[in-house]
Amino acid sequence: MDANSIEVQQRRKTYHCATATPPFIREVVRQWMANEMSDISEETIFSGWESGLEFRLWRAVQALPEPHEYCGTVIDAERIERLRDVSEWLGEWMVWRDPDGVTPVPLDVWKSELSVGGRR
Numbered sequence: 389m390d391a392n393s394i395e396v397q398q399r400r401k402t403y404h405c406a407t408a409t410p411p412f413i414r415e416v417v418r419q420w421m422a423n424e425m426s427d428i429s430e431e432t433i434f435s436g437w438e439s440g441l442e443f444r445l446w447r448a449v450q451a452l453p454e455p456h457e458y459c460g461t462v463i464d465a466e467r468i469e470r471l472r473d474v475s476e477w478l479g480e481w482m483v484w485r486d487p488d489g490v491t492p493v494p495l496d497v498w499k500s501e502l503s504v505g506g507r508r
Contacts, residue, residue, distance in 0.1 A: 414478065421474050422482045422490045424467075432461040437490065442483040445471060446502070 425445055429438045438444075448456035448463065449472045456463045475481050480492040493501075 417474060417478060418480070418482070418492050421471065421478070424471060425482055426490070428458065428463060428467070432459040437484055442481065446481065449475070
């Protein structure tokens with residue numbers, strides 16, 4: 389088994405632990421993820437949640453291990469890896485939904501939305 393396969397298996401085990409985590413801990417982690425995504429938007433274009441942020445950051449997660457350039461600012465791979473790992477642990481991705489604002493969406497729903505015509 390190669391190192392990449394071992395890493396994927398370890399992340400899956402971590403995800404299964406997340407489902408047994410108390411709800412208030414999951415909420416704190418969700419808030420961290422939403423804040424981190426918002427911070428990236430603020431640091432790059434001075435907007436708390438730029439339209440399409442969730443799609444841009446998802447592309448960055450998919451492009452790992454490369455660092456990601458976002459509006460002329462390079463976001464290091466470690467920061468994107470943390471978003472990926474937290475997202476996998478929660479089984480969710482943060483998206484903007486009017487009128488609710490930032491909303492957690494299950495990863496399977498997010499991926500299916502992308503495959504049926506969402507922005508990529």
